[in-house]
Amino acid sequence: MKRQCCIICGKPLNRGIIVNGKAICSNCEDKIINVRMDTDFYLYYKNCIKKYLTYPMIRGEDNRCQNYHL
Numbered sequence: 001m002k003r004q005c006c007i008i009c010g011k012p013l014n015r016g017i018i019v020n021g022k023a024i025c026s027n028c029e030d031k032i033i034n035v036r037m038d039t040d041f042y043l044y045y046k047n048c049i050k051k052y053l054t055y056p057m058i059r060g061e062d063n064r065c066q067n068y069h070l
């Protein structure tokens with residue numbers, strides 16, 4: 001099985017969650033849960049998520065909205 005790396009801190013994943021096939025380690029998951037929305041980490045996390053998750057999400061939209069797909 002391929003070892004996944006956390007998309008936030010980039011460390012190899014031992015324990016954590018998988019979101020859309022992307023791994024987030026339990027350490028970062030804790031931070032995300034406890035983080036305040038006006039912190040740098042929250043912005044950083046949002047950018048990571050956007051970078052890694054936007055494409056699969058858009059693809060999902062295209063599959064659902066056939067009329068929009070050219």
Ligand SMILES: [Zn+2]
Pocket residue numbers: 006007008009010011024025026027028029
């Ligand atoms: Zn992490």
